[in-house]
Amino acid sequence: MSLTRSTLWVGQSLPRVDAPGKVTGETQYSGDLSMPGMLQMKILFAGRPHARVVKIDTTQAEAAPGVVAIFTAKDVPVNEYGLQWNDQPVLCGRGQGEKGSRVAPDVVRFIGDQVAIVVAETEKAAAHARDLIHVEYEELPAVFDPLAAMQPGAPLVHPELGDTNICVHDRLRKGDVEAGFAKAEVIVESEYFTPVQEHAYLQPEAGLAYIDEEGRVTIKAGGQWTHTDRAQIAHALGVSDEEVRVIYPAIGGAFGGREDMSVQIVLALAAWRLDQLGVRRPVKIVWSRKESIIGHCKRHPMRLRAKWGASKDGKLVAAETEIIADGGAYMYTSNKVLGNTTITSTGPYFIPNLKTDVYGVYTNNIPSAAFRGFGAPQALFMAEMQMDKLAEKLGLDTVEMRRRNALRDGDTLGVGTPVPGPVSILHCIEAAAQHAGWEKEPDGWRNVKRENVQPANLKRGRGFACGFKNVGFSFGYKENSWARVELHGDEEIEGVVAAHAGAEVGQGTHTVMVQMVAEAVGVPLEKVTLMTSDSAGMGNPGSASASRMTLMAGNALKGAAEAALAKWEAEERPAIAEYTYRAPETTPFDKESGYSTPNFAYAYVAQAVELEVDTETGFIKILRVVSADDVGQAINPALVEGQIEGGVVQAQGYALMENFITRDGYVLTDQLSTYLIPTILDIPDAVDSVIVEVPSPIGPWGARGLGELPFLPLAAAIAAAVHDATGVWFDELPLTPERVLRGLGKI
Amino acid sequence: MAFHKVNVTINGEMEQVVVPSNMTLMRMLREILAFTGTKNGCSAGECGACTVLLNGEPVNSCMVLAVECDGTEIITVEGLAGDKQLDPIQEAMIQEGGVQCGFCTPGILISSYALLKRNPNPSEDEIREALVGNLCRCTGYVRIIESVKEAAKRS
């Protein structure tokens, strides 16, 4: 299904607007920036999982050659920050910053907590002086296992916030699960484990801070949301938002990992305090790979328990689920991530009776937070595995099982309210199944097996899985996005200047924005100039996350363009209009039942995987992935395919290879030689993108969202294919060769 | 620590720089000569973002000492294009969508450029083998492979 093609620019596979600068080396990322008189900064990380800072002695460090200044907790006006809750100190230690703070600022809660910053003439001098800072710590009992952390008497990570480490508890109560299970022909109970995942964007964190010509503390550092970066910086400095300016240079990947703060606040603090000391010089920092790996959040590891039942005809009748997620040392976005885990834990299926409990737990591990999929990949791994196991027990084909339970328009979700339509999961299932070689027969879908002509140790299998996820922010957040469009010219529109501060993190959003502006105004692409990525002079774009940018920015730009065109018609020159798109309202979970309208839009995906398991080595080779993603309307199909391929390979790493190992809060895989991500030799032989287009009634030109979709079901599809190949269920990721061989009983 | 005078030709231009013993080629390029197209992703020879040509052969510039480069010729991503004309591999990377965040792109371009110089018609396997030292976290590599194939056709 697709829009009739009356569009000029929407739907065209145009080259990216930012590609020329990127292929010539001209594009500047934050680590590439320099300014005259620039100083260099290093951060002293605590390097211990739980301790109280008793004393910081910077005397020796201050006397070191090249040192300009050292700042500690006493220099932070409001020593707390956080995207959701202000539960993390900017710099651990005692100082003036207790003002209004809910948390003890002198406590280190994970190894990557920051204790001091050193500003010096050179990076080397800063690092040298950093090593001369003497910090006296009082070690505190620590807790690393979320299950242990939930027990009464466990060491508390945030004793000042209450007498438990449980920081999130979401519940769904729908129907009567006992009555539901009583109707079940088959019941499957399982326990799943999903691992930590490191974002491993190629560009480690870096930034530059200076006082701009209007006296604003200005930070150039990659992020995902200019305006919340600014708000968090301003809060910690105790100044107004307008006194802080955040500009994004080119950003070397994000995937959720740049949504929370890393270098931004301390950079701002350094430039701001130096200025107060009469030193108006820019300050720069570049993190090493190791600093990046300990310094930013990770994907939540989870333990997921599920008991699901289905009737004889393959209909789900009840599901009881308990999920425990390690939130790490601070909240970051755990409450929102786990809300999303809660919603997606049913899979894109109608389940009449539900009992779901999802817990987030503080530990002394690196904080968990946003990562492509935002809590859904873990929940969907569980849900989709449950579907496969039920299908197996019932003797049903896995695609047929899904078809029978797929959400349809008007169905209520686990939250008790109807899913906003149109629901397109069935379109995705059929598209993926057909493409991957399933056949539709009178009695339902059937997986047509091919001859296995491989050597005996190579077992082939096919798997199938689905996913769905919200587009845009949830749970009562007043979701909005601002844009401005200026039309210049006299008789004719000669130039269009569009402004939107949304972050280009590599996904191609700026290209899509230019296409949508050109479309909305009805001018050639070359006439559009896009201004982006600056908190000054631009309204709130919202985050480059939740697969939301095309829908939100598109509506904002379209609205601004339409308003500007109206002014143009009224002879205004230039015709300038601002517009803030406001998405339909949502509501938070009811505490007891989860009853809510949590989201205004969803997007859907189905994937099929064909792979080969080497039963002698345990290695899994992915032969083909078919990914059918409903994007509503592909604004730029080539970019859509690029997102699908990239998402699939990232998810393949998650499912097979990426093994983040910690011991007592310390990271043992803190380099790219120990934490492995897929290389060009590891990828599937083929990734087939099937673009499904079921228009969203609220999306610009019908567009939904995309970025997270291709990640969502892949791990489950792979595990299903491994089961198909070997007959063994693997309920724990990643499927490393060693784990596979152990599961096969070979070692 | 002693300093060393190093004469190098970078992208066709002679440069003379003074470097300490422990400075890597990557840092010399980025910090002294401002060729920031060469990226620092790991400083350990693992990611390939800092790949440059040293006397025509790709190296991880984070794993080469600047002082060793005395008398050598270096080509960075800034040196791939002619005066007005992009190299075919750059053109192809734009057209085929081989670029997303772009941070790995300079290294990928250098490795691909070197591959096409030594093997103008590489097979897909040869392309993959030549690029295994260049990590990319965005694209899933599919379009990078397509870009190299397309560049081979164009050149």
Added chain:
Amino acid sequence: MTINTHPTLPEFEYVRPETLAEASEFLTRYPGEARPFLGGTDIFVRMRDGLITPNFLVDVKKLDGTNDLRFEPQAGLTLGAAVNMNRVIASREVQAHYPLLAEACRSVASYQLRTRATVVGNICNASPAGDTIGACLVFNGVLHIHEVNGLRQEPLAEFFLGPGKTTLKPGDIVTAIHLPLPPKGCAGVYLKLGRNKLSDLSLVGVTALGHPDPSLPSGYRFRLALASVAPVPLVPTQAETYLANQPITPETIREAAHLAAEACAPIDDLRGSARYRKEMVRNLSAKALSEVWEKLK
């Protein structure tokens, strides 16, 4: 783990002697402080991690003969210490006479790292994981070592003492590795298991070489060398002897592979458990020997 990292390599002096004699003399003058330096692919990583802190790196890449790659039909192959692995892979003579060595080199890291990595460097690091060591062992490689008092030769088989430990003394510079002519009618294979394709260090590496030898009861001589399964690159002689004395069949190959697995003493580490490694030695040895046997038959 290092939490608070440094942006640059630790400080050291870079020294480039004009002659081998000068280099040996310098290295002797600063025992424990000065190290010979080839491609740096291993040394830089260990320096950044603080595992070694040399005060001097003595660049031996431009010294006499270290850049030679020479094949003599009567004597065999001499690979200078500074010859990088891509040169080895591209060499027609290596491809013609020692394809196993080219195959082992191709399994090392990435193309751009192999522009710097050398076979001699791989040997001198004495990592049990060294991918090219096995090929040099099964071809009975001999090291050419320059020392203060002149030159000496040392069989590779006697070179390794432990992880990172060799028979080298201060002042010693390995200038080349010499591989005698390959046995007539030989065939070889290198099987490497890493956690990802190619670029990872080997979890297990199995080098196998076989050739007809009428003096043996089986009529064939098989050589094996195992990587990453013992403190040093390991030659499981029991397995080799077994195959020298038994008719070569799928069963005896399996038994030889079993003997190879029994000979190794792997460790648990981040990349894999000892148990898994041992099992992999068994499977890969069987596979490697079968593939070689297929080529010989």
